[in-house]
Amino acid sequence: VSNFIITLTTDFGISSPYVAQMKGVILGCNPAATIVDVTHAIPPQNITAGAIALREVAMHFPPRSIHIAVVDPGVGSARQIIYVEAGAQRFVGPDNGLFSLVTREHPAQRMVAVTNRAFWQSDVSSTFHGRDIIAPVAARLSRGLDPVELGPALERMVELPWPIPNIADGRVTGEVTHIDAFGNAISNLRQADVARLAAPRTQLRVDVRGRPLRIHATYSQASAGDAIALFGSGGYLEIAMVNGSAANALGLTPGDAIDVSVS
Amino acid sequence: VSNFIITLTTDFGISSPYVAQMKGVILGCNPAATIVDVTHAIPPQNITAGAIALREVAMHFPPRSIHIAVVDPGVGSARQIIYVEAGAQRFVGPDNGLFSLVTREHPAQRMVAVTNRAFWQSDVSSTFHGRDIIAPVAARLSRGLDPVELGPALERMVELPWPIPNIADGRVTGEVTHIDAFGNAISNLRQADVARLAAPRTQLRVDVRGRPLRIHATYSQASAGDAIALFGSGGYLEIAMVNGSAANALGLTPGDAIDVSVS
Amino acid sequence: VSNFIITLTTDFGISSPYVAQMKGVILGCNPAATIVDVTHAIPPQNITAGAIALREVAMHFPPRSIHIAVVDPGVGSARQIIYVEAGAQRFVGPDNGLFSLVTREHPAQRMVAVTNRAFWQSDVSSTFHGRDIIAPVAARLSRGLDPVELGPALERMVELPWPIPNIADGRVTGEVTHIDAFGNAISNLRQADVARLAAPRTQLRVDVRGRPLRIHATYSQASAGDAIALFGSGGYLEIAMVNGSAANALGLTPGDAIDVSVS
Numbered sequence: 001v002s003n004f005i006i007t008l009t010t011d012f013g014i015s016s017p018y019v020a021q022m023k024g025v026i027l028g029c030n031p032a033a034t035i036v037d038v039t040h041a042i043p044p045q046n047i048t049a050g051a052i053a054l055r056e057v058a059m060h061f062p063p064r065s066i067h068i069a070v071v072d073p074g075v076g077s078a079r080q081i082i083y084v085e086a087g088a089q090r091f092v093g094p095d096n097g098l099f100s101l102v103t104r105e106h107p108a109q110r111m112v113a114v115t116n117r118a119f120w121q122s123d124v125s126s127t128f129h130g131r132d133i134i135a136p137v138a139a140r141l142s143r144g145l146d147p148v149e150l151g152p153a154l155e156r157m158v159e160l161p162w163p164i165p166n167i168a169d170g171r172v173t174g175e176v177t178h179i180d181a182f183g184n185a186i187s188n189l190r191q192a193d194v195a196r197l198a199a200p201r202t203q204l205r206v207d208v209r210g211r212p213l214r215i216h217a218t219y220s221q222a223s224a225g226d227a228i229a230l231f232g233s234g235g236y237l238e239i240a241m242v243n244g245s246a247a248n249a250l251g252l253t254p255g256d257a258i259d260v261s262v263s
Numbered sequence: 264v265s266n267f268i269i270t271l272t273t274d275f276g277i278s279s280p281y282v283a284q285m286k287g288v289i290l291g292c293n294p295a296a297t298i299v300d301v302t303h304a305i306p307p308q309n310i311t312a313g314a315i316a317l318r319e320v321a322m323h324f325p326p327r328s329i330h331i332a333v334v335d336p337g338v339g340s341a342r343q344i345i346y347v348e349a350g351a352q353r354f355v356g357p358d359n360g361l362f363s364l365v366t367r368e369h370p371a372q373r374m375v376a377v378t379n380r381a382f383w384q385s386d387v388s389s390t391f392h393g394r395d396i397i398a399p400v401a402a403r404l405s406r407g408l409d410p411v412e413l414g415p416a417l418e419r420m421v422e423l424p425w426p427i428p429n430i431a432d433g434r435v436t437g438e439v440t441h442i443d444a445f446g447n448a449i450s451n452l453r454q455a456d457v458a459r460l461a462a463p464r465t466q467l468r469v470d471v472r473g474r475p476l477r478i479h480a481t482y483s484q485a486s487a488g489d490a491i492a493l494f495g496s497g498g499y500l501e502i503a504m505v506n507g508s509a510a511n512a513l514g515l516t517p518g519d520a521i522d523v524s525v526s
Numbered sequence: 527v528s529n530f531i532i533t534l535t536t537d538f539g540i541s542s543p544y545v546a547q548m549k550g551v552i553l554g555c556n557p558a559a560t561i562v563d564v565t566h567a568i569p570p571q572n573i574t575a576g577a578i579a580l581r582e583v584a585m586h587f588p589p590r591s592i593h594i595a596v597v598d599p600g601v602g603s604a605r606q607i608i609y610v611e612a613g614a615q616r617f618v619g620p621d622n623g624l625f626s627l628v629t630r631e632h633p634a635q636r637m638v639a640v641t642n643r644a645f646w647q648s649d650v651s652s653t654f655h656g657r658d659i660i661a662p663v664a665a666r667l668s669r670g671l672d673p674v675e676l677g678p679a680l681e682r683m684v685e686l687p688w689p690i691p692n693i694a695d696g697r698v699t700g701e702v703t704h705i706d707a708f709g710n711a712i713s714n715l716r717q718a719d720v721a722r723l724a725a726p727r728t729q730l731r732v733d734v735r736g737r738p739l740r741i742h743a744t745y746s747q748a749s750a751g752d753a754i755a756l757f758g759s760g761g762y763l764e765i766a767m768v769n770g771s772a773a774n775a776l777g778l779t780p781g782d783a784i785d786v787s788v789s
Binding site for chain 2: 003004005007014034036037038039040041053056057060061062065181182217218219220221230232233243
Binding site for chain 1: 591756758
């Protein structure tokens with residue numbers, strides 16, 4: 001079954017001509033492709049930010065959608081282009097860890113090194129593999145190309161370092177992994193991690209930078225200016241401020257410890 | 264007849280992952296949907312700005328297009344999700360006034376409370392009804408779902424307060440409702456309001472912040488730096504400056520009075 | 527053969543309602559159109575920037591794609607709307623030079639004055655020909671309308687002034703034409719210009735603002751903070767800085783001379 005959806009996640013910046021070039025190449029290979037921009041505002045060369053965007057978005061797409069990611073500081077070096085299947089979604093991009101936060105949640109079912117030049121543009125630049133390799137490969141996959149044609153199977157891909165929650169003594173300790181556009185501080189703690197404390201949510205206490213917070217179910221349970229903890233729509237515990245920026249108000253940055261304990 | 268066009272107007276910010284999540288859900292329900300971004304740069308929680316964007320854009324789409332709007336400070340509270348038909352266009356979003364500037368111009372032909380969970384995502388978050396209710400409902404409507412299935416008919420919806428032009432003594436008085444991205448100050452005065460003065464346009468005088476202006480037919484009739492009045496492409500009288508920002512140059516803000524009289 | 531791809535290049539700004547209005551009109555004329563945003567971030571009324579964007583992007587699209595450009599300071603004046611064919615691509619927009627950098631590389635094969643009102647919106651505003659003329663004409667072309675129907679053939683169109691490289695005495699002299707979003711300074715020198723020096727790339731020296739640089743094949747050949755020259759993915763010699771802005775670091779602006787000579 002073909003799925004003509006191809007998403008794009010890059011650090012090219014809003015309105016970059018490079019984005020339109022990639023779309024032109026995709027439509028040249030599959031005029032019926034449905035192209036969806038995830039974001040082009042990943043901070044330049046910030047692979048972790050790209051990986052987080054993919055983790056937040058990919059699983060909301062129908063099965064077999066193809067997700068292109070181009071945050072590629074190593075373009076022109078020996079790093080490979082890879083194809084990955086995980087969680088019924090498909091990914092194409094450089095092998096630099098971009099897909100490794102998705103695969104932490106949904107283990108890779110297949111990894112392929114994209115080496116067969118038959119499916120690339122005939123003229124590959126040394127500076128823009130997104131356009132010359134990744135776009136045409138994704139477009140051909142969307143039309144039904146068997147990934148086995150792309151190149152040899154891979155045993156492993158590059159993985160980003162990622163903090164593992166620590167569970168001990170009735171306390172779960174994670175950390176802030178990133179700040180989103182609203183100033184919410186997102187952690188690496190999931191519902192399942194906190195559930196090990198075996199207490200109802202209302203009895204849990206969250207400590208961040210010396211400040212105790214309660215876990216709320218929704219924003220509407222708190223008042224404007226209140227700092228709260230809640231599980232965001234991506235499933236991770238986050239520190240938020242109603243109608244404000246928790247990161248600014250509490251001075252939160254990635255790496256800050258977040259403790260959850262029974263109060 | 265189905266119409267696969269679905270537009271999106273939100274305050275999520277450019278390149279938010281939440282926009283892509285909604286698109287993924289829409290395409291999961293209707294892989295043939297044609298999704299058009301109206302804007303994601305509505306100032307956070309500014310319902311009026313969202314309502315103005317819908318008013319400016321919706322009627323340019325083909326009949327039966329579906330317009331999603333998510334500017335939703337009340338998510339998680341008792342506010343309802345509604346479906347509205349007006350001017351041959353269709354709208355889905357929170358019942359907070361977002362559609363009430365459209366319906367001032369094109370009275371609502373049908374209003375429905377979206378309560379039937381059969382057409383929602385199976386797992387509805389408390390923080391993101393745009394993705395979990397509005398997106399799947401819109402996608403199913405685009406495939407031909409009868410709106411009667413969505414829930415009970417509504418008698419009334421929430422309406423934004425809106426200034427009514429005052430007509431008296433050969434003078435029409437309106438006010439600035441918003442400043443657009445070019446610094447033009449848009450008013451609540453339409454051609455029909457001004458026509459009641461029963462004088463040709465060339466004899467009309469516009470007074471704003473103590474400054475008399477002429478109504479021009481086009482920008483090209485004035486010189487760079489000239490402040491002018493003209494009926495913009497949306498049909499409302501606006502104060503503009505050729506190659507400049509009228510709002511900055513004249514110090515205009517929403518609420519400023521605009522008088523039109525025969526000179 | 528029809529090609530339903532229509533691209534948009536404008537100076538309307540990100541998230542302008544005018545962009546969505548144009549898309550609504552296009553989809554009203556051709557519901558199956560595939561609309562691609564090239565950019566809406568052209569600096570206001572900067573025709574040269576619009577022309578550069580089209581030059582960088584258009585040829586990456588499949589043959590017979592239609593490229594709409596609306597950077598139109600002369601709207602409402604006597605300037606015409608034109609249709610142009612060049613390099614198997616098709617263009618519609620104001621006759622103000624927007625297409626003249628494309629046609630420097632790919633000579634125009636056909637030019638038509640768009641004068642037949644039968645294919646325009648029935649009600650044409652004086653301020654927004656992009657929506658009322660260009661969008662419906664492009665949509666009808668995408669469905670197969672013969673361009674001969676649009677109006678009379680044109681002999682010439684407006685051309686932007688453009689610097690011609692100077693070749694003399696074993697030296698090729700060009701200039702910086704623009705700075706891109708990454709701070710790279712792009713020149714008017716192509717590989718073919720530099721090839722006239724008849725020396726291998728490794729023996730060439732680039733001088734810009736008193737600074738000698740080497741021509742590299744890829745960014746990965748240099749270190750962070752190094753200023754280098756290379757032929758960018760658009761085919762023009764550019765001055766770049768690895769992980770930085772060459773324009774800022776070297777103080778480069780459009781018009782700066784760039785000399786290439788044998789070292």
